[in-house]
Amino acid sequence: MRIESALELQARIFSQIFQFIQLPASAGAGRSLPGLFLDPMLFETKSARPRSARRRAVNDIALGVAEGASGEDARLAVLVQNRNKLRSTVVDDIVDAARGEAEVLYIGRQKPLWTTGRNDPIRLGASISPTIVAYAGTLGCFCRDKLSGRTGILSNNHVLADVNAVPVGTTVMQPGARDGGRPEEDVIGELIRFVPIQFGGFPNLVDAAVAGLTEHGRKEDHATLHDSADEPAPAITLQPDEPAEALPGMTVFKTGRTTRHTRGRVRAVNVNNYLVDVGVGVARFDSQMVIETDMAPQPFSRPGDSGSLIVDEEGRPIGLLFAGSASGGAGNVGITGANLISSVTEQLGVTLV
Amino acid sequence: MAGTKHSMDEAREIQKAFEKKFGGRKGLLGVGICLNPRRDDLAINVSVSRSAQASDLPKTFDGLDVVVDVVGTVRAF
Numbered sequence: 001m002r003i004e005s006a007l008e009l010q011a012r013i014f015s016q017i018f019q020f021i022q023l024p025a026s027a028g029a030g031r032s033l034p035g036l037f038l039d040p041m042l043f044e045t046k047s048a049r050p051r052s053a054r055r056r057a058v059n060d061i062a063l064g065v066a067e068g069a070s071g072e073d074a075r076l077a078v079l080v081q082n083r084n085k086l087r088s089t090v091v092d093d094i095v096d097a098a099r100g101e102a103e104v105l106y107i108g109r110q111k112p113l114w115t116t117g118r119n120d121p122i123r124l125g126a127s128i129s130p131t132i133v134a135y136a137g138t139l140g141c142f143c144r145d146k147l148s149g150r151t152g153i154l155s156n157n158h159v160l161a162d163v164n165a166v167p168v169g170t171t172v173m174q175p176g177a178r179d180g181g182r183p184e185e186d187v188i189g190e191l192i193r194f195v196p197i198q199f200g201g202f203p204n205l206v207d208a209a210v211a212g213l214t215e216h217g218r219k220e221d222h223a224t225l226h227d228s229a230d231e232p233a234p235a236i237t238l239q240p241d242e243p244a245e246a247l248p249g250m251t252v253f254k255t256g257r258t259t260r261h262t263r264g265r266v267r268a269v270n271v272n273n274y275l276v277d278v279g280v281g282v283a284r285f286d287s288q289m290v291i292e293t294d295m296a297p298q299p300f301s302r303p304g305d306s307g308s309l310i311v312d313e314e315g316r317p318i319g320l321l322f323a324g325s326a327s328g329g330a331g332n333v334g335i336t337g338a339n340l341i342s343s344v345t346e347q348l349g350v351t352l353v
Numbered sequence: 354m355a356g357t358k359h360s361m362d363e364a365r366e367i368q369k370a371f372e373k374k375f376g377g378r379k380g381l382l383g384v385g386i387c388l389n390p391r392r393d394d395l396a397i398n399v400s401v402s403r404s405a406q407a408s409d410l411p412k413t414f415d416g417l418d419v420v421v422d423v424v425g426t427v428r429a430f
Binding site: 156158163207247248249267268269270271274275276277279288289290301302304305321322325326327328329335337 | 365376383388423
């Protein structure tokens with residue numbers, strides 16, 4: 001079948017077998033797209049008295065489009081998370097609806113990344129955000145605010161302060177909003193200070209902010225960068241009081257919310273007039289470093305990794321990740337931009353702990 | 354990095370002169386210092402969004418190679 005036919009088939013199965021309801025605005029709009037059919041059960045989570053979810057035959061089944069067999073463009077992919085569902089009548093019904101042009105795949109239970117879940121202990125690299133935004137970034141490391149003496153967490157201005165927009169004192173949660181963090185139970189701190197990002201050609205040195213920890217009832221792991229496993233294991237021990245200088249060709253590591261633990265290589269240092277689109281405008285950064293992946297085709301970082309602490313092989317801090325691109329560098333999978341950690345600690349007035 | 358022909362300080366001076374001459378050019382996303390392709394010396398690193406934006410830059414400048422990286426758009430992550 002053609003890809004368009006596979007998408008229309010998905011929509012028909014969502015409607016007829018899954019009994020999803022069509023988004024009212026899209027009804028009668030001509031072509032049916034699968035994304036316009038919604039599970040009515042998912043509307044219930046915010047009701048005052050949510051009904052307990054019924055067990056449904058279609059639970060644990062996702063639909064996709066797979067490569068077609070024998071010269072066809074596409075066929076329906078039926079992705080099953082529960083082994084018992086592989087030989088169920090509902091899967092048979094779906095395959096019948098596709099007139100046999102379907103591939104049934106067991107994909108197992110899909111777990112969220114450890115970085116995006118609620119971390120206890122709170123780990124370096126975990127998802128964070130202010131409670132009043134819709135995104136998530138990364139907790140870089142723990143630090144001490146020199147002015148107040150408070151222990152805090154280090155990340156970017158554009159993570160903790162949404163580019164100069166979040167008021168000081170705003171609560172910060174782990175996981176971040178994009179990852180299901182809830183202001184009622186996941187608050188770990190409050191914004192103390194950020195270095196304003198300036199526009200109009202002003203040479204910024206850092207995209208940095210600090211949030212003071214508040215009573216959160218969880219343990220804290222200040223010293224370990226964990227690996228990417230679902231059950232994270234220690235990868236590198238941080239040496240917070242021994243910052244190192246970035247040099248071209250140097251091997252570096254980070255653990256972040258989106259791509260977890262990755263290895264990269266310093267592509268360029270002393271990068272000036274580095275122009276970064278921060279959402280509300282393009283800002284200029286000076287004295288930056290640019291990093292490329294050392295494990296292509298996996299990129300060194302992706303959106304959501306902002307705020308990650310970058311360290312060398314010995315765990316000595318080097319930089320604070322804040323930007324990147326989707327192309328260029330080794331493997332053409334994108335480059336990553338980072339502030340010097342020495343500029344961050346100096347301009348923000350913190351020491352790493 | 355060990356044993357490059359130019360020192361980091363020398364490369365910084367050459368980078369300054371390069372930025373003075375080419376820094377204001379439209380389409381340049383950043384100018385820094387990297388290793389040359391043979392990895393035996395430092396080089397001027399220029400990031401641009403599209404290759405055409407670097408087509409008239411010199412191949413070398415004051416004894417350092419000019420290495421151009423085409424990186425698309427750089428945005429906050």
